[in-house]
Amino acid sequence: MPARPGNLGQQRREPLHPAVDGDSNAVTANATAPFLGYDTALAAGWPIATGVIEGACRHLIGDRLDITGARWGLQGAEAVLKLRALWSNGDFPAYWRFHLTQEHQRVHQARYQHPPARAA
Numbered sequence: 001m002p003a004r005p006g007n008l009g010q011q012r013r014e015p016l017h018p019a020v021d022g023d024s025n026a027v028t029a030n031a032t033a034p035f036l037g038y039d040t041a042l043a044a045g046w047p048i049a050t051g052v053i054e055g056a057c058r059h060l061i062g063d064r065l066d067i068t069g070a071r072w073g074l075q076g077a078e079a080v081l082k083l084r085a086l087w088s089n090g091d092f093p094a095y096w097r098f099h100l101t102q103e104h105q106r107v108h109q110a111r112y113q114h115p116p117a118r119a120a
Contacts, residue, residue, distance in 0.1 A: 059088065060081060060084050060085060060088060061081060064080060064081070064084060065077055065080070065081075
């Protein structure tokens with residue numbers, strides 16, 4: 001069903017004309033043109049909101065966070081997404097070595113760096 005202007009006055013209806021007339025691309029292109037630089041991206045061969053980007057978002061975010069019954073807080077969701085990105089990029093082994101080194105430093109070396117003096 002096509003969009004209709006309803007009871008909007010001329011001033012409020014004017015920005016809606018392209019969408020009401022069925023040209024929603026005109027609204028998107030006009031509103032975002034100064035920020036996107038499509039010509040530069042296309043010349044460089046970069047993907048522009050294509051299936052590649054949407055598929056990556058679905059893989060990283062949707063497949064994990066959209067599990068039925070799952071409830072995510074911001075910190076938990078962010079942590080899981082960071083780990084999924086590391087795994088997907090093949091960087092997880094390097095990250096895990098870094099993580100273990102930092103954990104060892106935090107737990108052991110910092111604790112025993114200045115041991116208490118022994119009483120004679």
